[in-house]
Amino acid sequence: MTKLPVWADVVLVPLLSLLLALLISALVILAIGEDPVEAMRTMLEGAVGSAYGWGYTLYYATSFIFTGLAVTVAFHAGQFNIGGEGQAQLGGLGVAVVCLSLPWPHWTLALPAAMMGAALFGAAWAAIPAYLQARRGSHIVITTIMFNYIAASLMVYLLVNVFRPPGTMDPATSRFPEGANLPTLHDMPLIGGLFSPQVPANISFLLAILACVLVWLLLWRTRLGYEIRAFGKSEPAAVYAGISPFKIIMLSMLISGALAGMMAINNVMGESERLVLNSAEGAGFIGIAVALMGRNHPVGVFLAALLFGILYQGGAEIGLWTSIPIELRTVVQALVILFTGALDNAMRMLVGWGFRTFARRDAAGSRAGAA
Amino acid sequence: MDFATLLQILDSTLRLATPLLLACLAGLFSERAGIFDIGLEGKMLMAAMASGAVAFLTGSAWVGLGAGIVASILLSLIHGLASITFRGNQLISGVALNFLASGLTVLIAVNLFGQGGRTPPLSGDARFQAIELPFAEALRDVPVIGTVYHELISGHTALVYIALLAVPLTWWVLFRTRFGLRLRAVGENPESVDTAGVSVVRLRYTAVAITGVLCGIAGAYMATALQAGFGREMTAGRGYIALAALIFAKWRPWYALYACLLFGFLQALALRPDVIEGTVGFKVPVPALDALPYVLTVIVLAGFVGRAIPPRAGGQPYVKER
Numbered sequence: 001m002t003k004l005p006v007w008a009d010v011v012l013v014p015l016l017s018l019l020l021a022l023l024i025s026a027l028v029i030l031a032i033g034e035d036p037v038e039a040m041r042t043m044l045e046g047a048v049g050s051a052y053g054w055g056y057t058l059y060y061a062t063s064f065i066f067t068g069l070a071v072t073v074a075f076h077a078g079q080f081n082i083g084g085e086g087q088a089q090l091g092g093l094g095v096a097v098v099c100l101s102l103p104w105p106h107w108t109l110a111l112p113a114a115m116m117g118a119a120l121f122g123a124a125w126a127a128i129p130a131y132l133q134a135r136r137g138s139h140i141v142i143t144t145i146m147f148n149y150i151a152a153s154l155m156v157y158l159l160v161n162v163f164r165p166p167g168t169m170d171p172a173t174s175r176f177p178e179g180a181n182l183p184t185l186h187d188m189p190l191i192g193g194l195f196s197p198q199v200p201a202n203i204s205f206l207l208a209i210l211a212c213v214l215v216w217l218l219l220w221r222t223r224l225g226y227e228i229r230a231f232g233k234s235e236p237a238a239v240y241a242g243i244s245p246f247k248i249i250m251l252s253m254l255i256s257g258a259l260a261g262m263m264a265i266n267n268v269m270g271e272s273e274r275l276v277l278n279s280a281e282g283a284g285f286i287g288i289a290v291a292l293m294g295r296n297h298p299v300g301v302f303l304a305a306l307l308f309g310i311l312y313q314g315g316a317e318i319g320l321w322t323s324i325p326i327e328l329r330t331v332v333q334a335l336v337i338l339f340t341g342a343l344d345n346a347m348r349m350l351v352g353w354g355f356r357t358f359a360r361r362d363a364a365g366s367r368a369g370a371a
Numbered sequence: 372m373d374f375a376t377l378l379q380i381l382d383s384t385l386r387l388a389t390p391l392l393l394a395c396l397a398g399l400f401s402e403r404a405g406i407f408d409i410g411l412e413g414k415m416l417m418a419a420m421a422s423g424a425v426a427f428l429t430g431s432a433w434v435g436l437g438a439g440i441v442a443s444i445l446l447s448l449i450h451g452l453a454s455i456t457f458r459g460n461q462l463i464s465g466v467a468l469n470f471l472a473s474g475l476t477v478l479i480a481v482n483l484f485g486q487g488g489r490t491p492p493l494s495g496d497a498r499f500q501a502i503e504l505p506f507a508e509a510l511r512d513v514p515v516i517g518t519v520y521h522e523l524i525s526g527h528t529a530l531v532y533i534a535l536l537a538v539p540l541t542w543w544v545l546f547r548t549r550f551g552l553r554l555r556a557v558g559e560n561p562e563s564v565d566t567a568g569v570s571v572v573r574l575r576y577t578a579v580a581i582t583g584v585l586c587g588i589a590g591a592y593m594a595t596a597l598q599a600g601f602g603r604e605m606t607a608g609r610g611y612i613a614l615a616a617l618i619f620a621k622w623r624p625w626y627a628l629y630a631c632l633l634f635g636f637l638q639a640l641a642l643r644p645d646v647i648e649g650t651v652g653f654k655v656p657v658p659a660l661d662a663l664p665y666v667l668t669v670i671v672l673a674g675f676v677g678r679a680i681p682p683r684a685g686g687q688p689y690v691k692e693r
Contacts, residue, residue: 032482080462138672141462142618145611146665153662288466325481330474334467342453342464
């Protein structure tokens with residue numbers, strides 16, 4: 001296999017994967033007798049064509065940044081955390097507990113406390129699979145999948161039997177107090193004018209950007225980050241260098257769980273303003289696609305999350321305005337994961353083959369020029 | 372709990388354990404050959420949709436079954452392509468295929484029938500009918516044995532018996548045939564198989580294809596036997612429960628049967644909260660029963676009840692030496 005230049009590996013391979021995913025989706029749309037060009041137009045217009053659309057796109061992107069970073073941190077330690085969904089739901093529980101426990105006077109006080117709650121609950125949900133992996137060698141992929149289902153059952157129980165206000169049928173908590181409502185991007189000074197009122201995108205978007213910076217600092221500018229990456233690259237080498245596997249697995253998974261949990265700031269505290277069933281709505285899983293597409297780098301995660309935000313909001317618009325079902329976005333998501341994650345080597349081979357062909361043609365061209 | 376209620380619950384245990392068992396044996400073949408497959412769920416779902424749709428269109432449950440198997444094998448081949456040929460990450464491939472199935476099934480069902488992602492209800496020959504075993508009617512009045520035979524053992528669809536027969540068959544194939552020996556070897560130590568001059572790639576593709584067939588039957592059972600038609604996300608995590616059962620069974624066929632019966636029993640109990648309350652004397656929340664298979668699996672994985680050791684070469688792509 002040809003060794004690819006870094007830019008090809010980081011930019012070209014994901015873009016090509018995305019292109020292939022979109023191409024196959026277009027074929028799927030054609031196969032069900034719809035117009036792919038029209039679908040694409042509806043999607044882009046709905047996602048980025050208006051202040052209203054932007055508001056939703058950034059709202060989704062915020063959640064995906066958190067879950068994408070969660071997968072990224074675990075990935076660098078060689079751990080595949082599929083449990084983001086469960087951790088995000090537990091994060092929602094943490095937010096709900098914090099927001100409902102005090103009559104918060106102002107969001108500036110409620111937000112840090114809710115972030116702590118979200119991070120703590122998310123991390124706690126990741127702690128058990130992490131411990132079992134580190135101490136007992138239980139495969140973390142399987143345990144985190146199991147914990148997603150356990151989380152779902154737990155949330156059903158808690159929302160129906162514990163948190164549901166008396167006299168209501170809806171399995172949800174009561175509304176959070178007024179003082180725990182986060183300002184939307186429309187309420188912000190300077191940028192507020194870019195968004196229409198009632199957009200769900202809120203201040204958590206800025207926190208998500210901050211989280212990207214912090215994760216980058218953690219992974220590439222701290223001792224712990226170095227140890228995480230070293231451990232992920234080669235466990236025996238890391239152990240030989242005196243890095244404790246137990247510490248790295250635990251810390252990386254706790255940070256990962258905390259990041260996934262923090263997603264709840266966006267959807268639970270910022271949007272629904274109460275905790276409902278299945279609050280994460282699959283964002284935990286999209287984090288996997290985002291991390292793969294973003295090549296496990298915070299900048300990549302940010303861009304991939306924006307892309308998936310567009311896909312999500314645009315997909316909703318497609319479901320609304322065309323007769324293509326909204327599930328199309330699940331198909332695109334699946335294809336992106338397939339091409340960037342599983343058929344990664346195939347993509348690299350393809351790009352490598354392209355490079356070799358070009359190189360040969362170049363060489364032939366210059367020879368011809370010299371002659 | 373009286374005898375009749377117990378029989379009823381055991382009867383639905385058998386019916387609910389069948390898709391788990393088929394999917395679990397499917398996973399057994401794949402993982403014994405060294406290919407992790409967390410895409411059992413997706414394959415079942417795809418097969419359920421294909422069989423439900425085709426059974427409705429042709430009016431034959433058997434043709435539907437064939438379509439389900441084909442659909443499931445197609446996903447298996449993608450998984451094989453990603454994990455055997457291109458040596459990609461098997462776990463990620465499984466995740467991707469689950470999402471692909473989740474999206475495509477609804478897309479296709481909406482397109483074909485326009486009923487919000489369901490297939491129209493199946494009836495008559497489009498559904499697998501219960502089979503009355505010989506002498507069931509005659510033995511009906513014999514106390515205990517006759518009742519058990521009539522109520523519990525007789526009167527299931529063909530696929531239930533196929534699933535039960537698949538257990539000894541799987542055992543025989545894996546532990547008493549040359550193919551089975553090689554299959555197990557390729558999951559433990561592919562180098563040795565390669566050295567013996569047997570193709571690792573072909574063996575693994577065969578295993579993945581068998582997984583596809585069994586998942587196909589499991590999915591068809593969901594849509595054309597257990598229920599009358601396909602509904603969106605109808606497998607509802609059964610692929611993952613099957614995966615849990617596989618670990619619970621420590622990758623062995625007979626234990627797989629017991630694990631699936633246990634998990635099927637839990638599912639059957641969850642449908643009858645009144646019975647549980649009457650038996651244990653207090654109200655057990657249904658979500659707790661739903662979560663129990665997963666909790667049990669975590670406990671097994673943690674190694675508190677014996678150790679669950681997966682096939683040694685599981686999840687690693689095989690690179691032939693040059």
